[in-house]
Amino acid sequence: MQTRTLGRNGPQVSALGLGCMGMSDFYGDRDDAESIATIHRALDRGVTLLDTADMYGPHTNEALVGKAIRGRREQAFIATKFGIVRDPANPAARGVDGRPEYVRAACEGSLKRLGIETIDLYYQHRVDPAVPIEETVGAMAELVQAGKVRHLGLSEASAATLERASKVHPIAALQSEFSLWTRDPESNGVLDACRRLGIAFVAYSPLGRGFLTGAIRSPEDFEADDYRRSSPRFQGGNFARNLALVDEVKALAADKGCSPAQLALAWVLAQGDDVLAIPGTKKRSRLDENLGALDVVLSKQELAAIDAVFPAGAVAGARYAAASMAHVNR
Ligand SMILES: NC(=O)c1ccc[n+]([C@@H]2O[C@H](COP(=O)([O-])OP(=O)(O)OC[C@H]3O[C@@H](n4cnc5c(N)ncnc54)[C@H](OP(=O)(O)O)[C@@H]3O)[C@@H](O)[C@H]2O)c1
Structure with a gap:
């Protein structure tokens, strides 16, 4: 398995991780047995980085991951997140909380659901504009000192926030949306x-x-409750315009002799030795396909050809609806 270093002098983790969110939430029906089999296959194949969050479900995804790694804890590098608050009784509503007392309580909940003693990588899921980042990261650093967390991360944080956070404690990873x-x-x-x-x-x-x-x-193609139905890029004219772009990617993948998914992942990994990707799937067959991206090496000419058919900014539609976009730190 190809590995990448998480932060300066940090641990080695698999270049491709496994995103576990869709196993419990957002993307249609659940199949816990196949999801657990997928996590096991990932570990068998040397994928160490498993990505979850307390708000997936809410809460059920951490429990699922915890069940899957029972007896195999040493093979997994567990990344989870706190800070997006969802009420199981009204999961569509969202809040953000970065107060130190919330950080401490959230960590206890995650440890319990995952059934582990230490979280390998603990991310703040969204920056709380009402709490200085120094206070949130200060509380996260105390969790490291207490042995409950090994490394710290932020998600969807701005460059300025990363600068400030890094002055309080080393930040090993930033998790944000990045793709073609x-x-x-x-x-x-x-x-x-x-x-x-x-x-x-x-x-x-x-x-x-x-x-x-x-x-x-x-x-x-989506089930009635699939989150993507409400996502701007998947709607109406945006969908059609984006499909035309993807069909160009499909053609390039065919020329390269790989699948479009493999081309998309190889493009992300080609952006630098410090870039990792965490594709999500709840199916073993797709995990196997996605891991094939590790063998797809893109030349400068091939990267330029991808850029020519799918340039930055070509996509139609915002990546989130306005309410969710408001939680992105800018
Ligand atoms: N920090 C954040 O705010 C944030 C936000 C979103 C996601 N995440 C994390 O990132 C992970 C990955 O992102 P994501 O799951 O949103 O999106 P993704 O990895 O871009 O795509 C996942 C979707 O693609 C499908 N898929 C996967 N491999 C495929 C293949 N080879 N062929 C066809 N379809 C394929 C999956 O369906 P099947 O399951 O049916 O295969 C699923 O619907 C998540 O699991 C989560 O852990 C973090």
Whole structure:
């Protein structure tokens, strides 16, 4: 398994992790048995980085991951997140909380649900504009000192926030959306800040929530409660325009002799030795396909050809609806 260093002098983790969110939430039906089999297959194949969060479910995804790693704790590098608050009775509503007392309580909950003594990588899921980042990261640093957490991360944090946070405690990883159709980190200073500060960049939704695989052909392909139905890029005219872009990617993948999913993941990994990707799937067959991306090496000419058909900014539609976009730290 190819590995990447998480932060300056940090641990080695698999270059491709496994995103576990969709196993419990957002993307249609659950199949816990197949999801657990997928996590086991990932560990068997040397994938160490498993990504979850307390708000997935809410709470059920951590329990699922915890069940899957029972007896195999040493093979897994567990990343989880706190800070997006959801009430199980009203899961559509969202809050953000970065207060130190919330950080401490959230960590206890995650440890319990995961059934582990230490979280390998603990992220703040969204920056709380009402709490100075120094206070939140200060509380997270105390969790490291207490042995409850090994490494710290932030998600969707701005370059300025990363600078401030790093003065309190080393930040091992920044997790933000990054893919062929979400190129923001290239131009908003975040990738540069990560490099300056020695922070690994973990790309979430590297398959564009499935769209970049070419398997989604119509908004009607989703189940009634699938989150993507409410996402701007998957709606109406945006969907059609984005599909035309993906069909170009499909053609390039065919030329390369790989699948579109593999091309999309290889593109992310080609952005630097400090970039990791955590594609999500609840199926063993797709995990196997996605791991094939590790064997797809893109030349400069091939990267330029991808850029020519899918340039930064070509995507139609915002990556989140306005209410969720408001929680992104800018
Ligand atoms: N920090 C954050 O705010 C944040 C936000 C979103 C996600 N994340 C994390 O990032 C992880 C990955 O992101 P994501 O799950 O949103 O999106 P993604 O990895 O871009 O795409 C996942 C979707 O693609 C499908 N898929 C996977 N491999 C495929 C293949 N080879 N062919 C066709 N379809 C394929 C999956 O369906 P099947 O399951 O049916 O295969 C799923 O619907 C999540 O699991 C989560 O841990 C973090």
